[in-house]
Amino acid sequence: MNAEPGKIDTFLAIDNLTVEYPLQGGRKVHAVTDFTAHVKRGETLGLVGESGCGKSSAARAVMQLPRPTRGKVTLDGQDLTGLKGRALQQARRRFQMIFQDPIASLNPRMNIRDIVAAPLEIAGIGTEEERTQRVAEMLEKVGLNADQAMERRPHEFSGGQCQRISIARALILEPDLLVCDEAVSALDVSVQAQVLNLLEELKKELGLTMLFISHDLAVVKHVSDRVAVMYLGRLCELADAETIYRQPVHPYTRTLLDAVPEPDPDAPEREINLVPGELPSPVNPPSGCPFRTRCPRASEQCKAVMPELREITRGHIVACHHPLVPEAG
Amino acid sequence: MRYLLYRLRRLAIVLAAVTFVTFLLVNVLPGDVAYEMAGMDSSEEEVQEIREELGLDRPVVIRYFEWVGGVFVGDWGTSFISSEDVWHAVTDRFPVSFELMLLAQILALAMAIPAGMASAFRPNGRADRIIGALAFASVSMPSFMTAILLIFVFALGLGWLPATGYEPLSSGLWANLKPMILPALSLALVEWTILMRTLRVEMISVLQENYIALARAKGMSNLRILWVHALRPSSFSMITLLGLQVARLLGGTIIIEQIFGIPGVGRLLIHAVYTRDFVVIQGCVTFFALAFVTANFLVDIAYAWLDPRVRTRGSHG
Amino acid sequence: MDRNALAIAMHRKSRSFGLYFWIPMIWLIIVAVACVFAPLWGLPPADEIDWAYIQSPPVEGHPLGTDNLGRDLLSRIIYGGRVSLTVGFAAPFIGVGLGLILGMIAGYYRGWADEVIGIMIDAWLAIPGLVILLLFSVVFGGSLFMVCLSLGLLFIPTAARITRAATLNYAGREFVLAAKAMGASDFRILRKEVFPNIIWPLIAFVLIDIPIAIVIEGALSFLGLSVKAPTPSWGGIIAEGREVLSTSPHIALYPTLVMFLTVLCFNLVGDAIRRRLADVREGAI
């Protein structure tokens, strides 16, 4: 890899992550292929891409749920992919996850206290009372009234409140890394804003490092320091948030951005530059560049050679043979 | 294809397991066929001799493998009691039981499908409640009582149908069907309920699907929506159940055949159990298992027919 | 706005326990009390022959008459109910208990455990239930415990399948994934995350099975393969009564009626509870 940001302050290193799911008949779904990204302590890395491009698979591989097929995940110098049994269980305290469906990620049969206290209980921390105390603090921190919430069950809460509970549960062990897989996608805009604000606050307060996954470019931009764009299991482009939105160099990133409808009737009409056709299947990804089948700039080279990741400006990584040259000015 | 091979391999293992378990079970039955064969008027020594002659004194596992070996060359053994060839004994009677079960299933389906649809159309409506009450009443009656009542009413009382008996198909279709109606009905009256309720539950949820709303929005009539749009996607659980029910029906036929004097495998089996006729028990159970396994294989095929998602699997990534 | 009130009322009715629940429940309570406290009613012993009244229709001292052997029919029905109710409750619980364990293992661990359990279940299903019962009762026959156990075994496959499907469903849910992410052990996940969720469909299943177990026990008695003489059981009394159906119809009729009503009531009550459970499961209540 020629693109390796300064190693010293890398907190989470994802190297050549590959996730494959076996199918019947010996075929495989290539959900994630050779994904590499390094995240600094306290930084938020956004991950965007269309449905099925492997975002969740990548997130779960980072969480070791299950372990990736290949590749390495290093958290604060500790190689997670190498850990086993109790060691992994111990290490899990340091990285936690929030899921997409706020209701489904809470056990409907448990009350809120037990849900939020579960990580403490599993880790064997504190007495019953101490745990309850911690839970109460945590609930208050995510903006819920602990007295009212503790004994109730998840279905008595709205989606936004459930997501707050999830966040409380994820943060109760004071992890260093928080992986959010579509954490706000299921929420209404008004509530989504509440949760996004909460995440931002907590991140600052607790010094969290985050991997933030969403298909919504605007949301990702809102919380991320840097953004990675995925297509068909591969990384296309990675740069800091400002840059990638202002000046995308991968044709796919460009298309995505153009397709976002803006809540402004006076916004100029934008053409989406896509060769019509279907999203290829991750079972048989196209040869060469995976995007070439829909890319208006595709050439013979794209068909033959898989583009390497390269750093075109400092910290701006792209995998494309024909990147959009940044316009002057 | 690969899936088919997997299924077949699994079927083979299941059959092996079934036959072995039965073999074991049958061999721990107290009392033994040697006494049955020797009869009341023979001595203990004579019995022992018979036992040796039949090879009953050798280890079960060895006898099992001998039996399996025999089955593969078409030798299912010979009844200890009637010295009838087991393959013939079972295949003679199986079609009778099969016809009974098939008829029962058809009757049960004929009751369950319209009733289930009527119920699901307006859950908790009047039709649903009436059908529900009928359904509960009919499962609450053990099939042997239903059978006795049916005989009393339709055979002895009204004289519409024969009380008992069996006519082979060679005597004509109606002659064959006539004595089968009451027994099949006794079985169906118990079976239809669970089919109906399964269909009802699944159809209620299917009727809430978007594609049903779309069909309504297209202006399709209720009848067409129920039959064309909702029935097929609602019948998967019911079809699975049809397969599973084969096991229950096979059990049910044992009593029903007894009451209606139908010469099916059920009667053969119960007689064999009473007389410790190992080979026949073994043959019957093997056949039952084969029937069950085949029925469930057919269910798989029915799935493919009902659900294009299964049918066209593989034709698309 | 009449219609609204009506609509609400109808909706309420379908959600709360109405007459459809309470009338059958009352019958079941009567039957249960009658059976459980049978020795308190001063009935003649169920096996005592009244030589003066053989196959008698209802007379003084025998409110429901006597059976073939001149035993008090009421007493026999009540004592018979003890057998039916015991089997009706014990068998499904045994079956569901065992099925639960198998199903959870298969559904949670998948892979070869699933395969092996699947084959066991298929094989067990492929032997018709009555055949299993027949063989069991001939081998071990006679005791109430064995009847419960062998009948219970019949419920394993379905219970295991239901459990497996439910486990599969819940094991893929995000809250299970969340528990894994917290480092929870498999045992904890099964016990705390999966079990509380799948127990409801299984309870619903037990409710369906109670009447079924009663009916099957009846069939076994009918074939003379249930509890041993002189312990009465409903199916047994019916089988005996069947012989004299045209001369003394009451002998078969009363137990049939009691059995029918009881099974029907179990079905109705079970259904009502199941609806409630469905509400609970949907989180509506």
Add this chain to the structure above:
Amino acid sequence: ESHAMAKKGGELTVAIETDVRGFGTIKGGVLGQTGEIVMRTIQEPLLDWDPETNEPQPLLATEWSHNDDQTVWTFKLREGVKFHDGSDFDAEDVAHHYNRILDPENKSRSRTFIASIEKVEAVDPLTVEFHLKHPWQALLPYLATTSMSGPIPAKEAVEADTQNRSPVGTGPFKFVEWASGDRIIVERNPDYWNADEINLDKITFRILPDTQTRFASLRSGEVDVMWTDRGPSIVEAKQDDKLVTLVSEGAGAAVNLLNGKKEPLNHPALRKALAHAWNQDALVKISWQNTRPAVEHPLGPVKDCGDVNYRGFDIAKAKEYIEEWKADTGNTEVPTIVMIHTTTPRGRELGEIYQQTAKAAGIPLELQPVDQSTLVKRVFTNDFDISGWRIADGADMGPQLYAYAMPGSSYNLTGFDDPKLAEVAEQMRVATTREERLDLQCEMVSIMNDDGGILYRGGGRYHAFTTPRVKGVPAPYRGAVDVTRAWIDEQS
């Protein structure tokens, strides 16, 4: 109804209780009442037995004589009789049949009872000689039996090993088809030596094990003839004026065996107590609904034995014997005695009734339902205290009584060990007149009754029912219904 009125033609359906195991002399084992009904139509024995006069009649044998010490009997066979396969019936067939049964190697289940025959010789095609070990009055009755040893099969079919499932005989009907568990069909044998007497074209025997089913079939007209021994059905059928009832008396008895070879019933006082605690009348009334007689011996109506020491139901006496037992053994409590019975309703009833009466006498009985084959095994292996049992009906009860009574006989199930009894039994066996033989049988029964090891629970009486259109069916003889001469009268 005389045969003059008989109408030719027609088909008859007969309901039988169980499937036949087979018709082969060796493989088929014991025919049973059901098998005999079918067998009668296909094969014939040498002699016919007239139930009225209780004398033998010619059938395949036309005349017979014996030497002075009654050890060699010579039979002349009927001329021109052919088997269904066309072969001639001759002395060879008879000799082959009997010698096969008598050969111990073949383990024929009929051997025990005719073991007094030493050998059978064909003198010429129409003459056959029976050589006996000793004078034996039971020979003629046994030659007339329609159970397995009586009817003569074709030697060729026996040797070809086809006799068991497609029997060939000389009988009025030819075997057509046997659908196991369902039906056996026979059709008229046009070449029958007495073809004039045969009216029906075809008989279908339908196998309907369940009594209610059989009965329902008879009432709804699907079958024309049925046999049953179930009390309630008999009572009901007798009351039904749309059915014709046929009754006959027979020998044999249903019994309870008390195991005198084993604690605690090896004590005679306890056996006697149990004998007095047994209420035959109640069982006959309740279980048989008086469709069978209560009996004091199994010899049937052919003999009035007078007083045979029968121990009747008498709780007081039972209690006396218990006291005697207690005094004798020093025990204060009667131990629980296990009674095995079959899982059938009849078996259950038997146990339940005995349990109640024994309880009244202070004897605790525990019931253990087992199925038929377990019961047989346990009785033979001495693993029981009390068990239900049956002494089969026979044209002559001698051989059975002998087997039950002799010490050392495998059939001495109750453990009789009385030298007097053994002596009488030996005398009975070689008695030279029927009268003497029967007297000795009565004497045997008295000794056995006094011991209390065998308790009767109903003697032999047989019921069969037909629809009114069926004519020419005699009362069932020893349980077997003879439909060979039946005819159909559609007018009634």
Add this chain to the structure above:
Amino acid sequence: MGEIILDVRNQRTAFATARGMLNAVDGVSFTLERGKTLGVVGESGSGKSVLSRSVMRLLPGNSVVPSDSKVILNGKDLTRLSETELRRLRGPEMAIVFQDPMTSLNPVLSIGKQIMEVLMFHMGMKKGPAKEKAVELLRAVGLPQPDVRVNQYPHQLSGGMRQRVAIAIAIACEPDLLIADEPTTALDVTVQAEILDLLQRMVKERNMAMILITHDMGVVAGRCDEVAVMYAGRIVEKAPVRELFNNTRMPYTAALLSSIPKVTDPPHRKLDAIEGRPPDLINPPQGCPFAPRCKFAGPECEEQVPPLEGPGAHQYACVKPLGEEVAA
């Protein structure tokens, strides 16, 4: 003024639930002209879908609609028609496209059958011509290889293709009114753009009227003539699209707009979240339903439900509309 195709007057739809009556749509009125698109936006549960189904008269059994609600389509009052008469209108006069393309097609019928069915029922076509027409329709909605696809089943198509099929079904009988209920919510942004373009093209080409339901302000901004904002079962603001965005009067609309993260915003900007959550429709608060969450609410807001009114085409239901406090 174009020809008025749809006139909804005081539509109220309530559901009988265990807890009581739930007023999902509460007095909604609007008109729609031929060739125009009305955007309906609102948060989840605000009654958008119920409104669309009320217009189609496709309501579930536990719904209650008072008799003073009227839906007039092409001059016919749908509330007065029998089920059979309605059935004849569904398809030829009004059609709907549902939100989730994955579940709105019948999985066991080929897509050809599902299109032909409408043609055969409403247009009395025979099988052959119906099939030809189906292929033609599939081509019109931009489905590649329509003659092959026509025999395929929904699971063999991607989400975007399924939505195209749903649109083909909707336009098969050339309806006058097309309702698209969140047609792109389940789709990726690139596909969303294509589908919206397609819908827009169809409406233009066939001169239909369309109601485009969405929760995405961005979607309505580009593609509607007029926008109605729903909150708690009511329309709280309705205006021509530019007017609505540029001159927002209703505080709810404004709050909604500002709580949306935008790609043009800088990262880590704090969003203006609306605190609290939408009201319980069974026990709605007194007065303006938005009042409990509204920054500007005063005691007068709780007095009564403000009616939807305003000058000209811009109407709003607020007693303290934005842009007026300065004047006051």
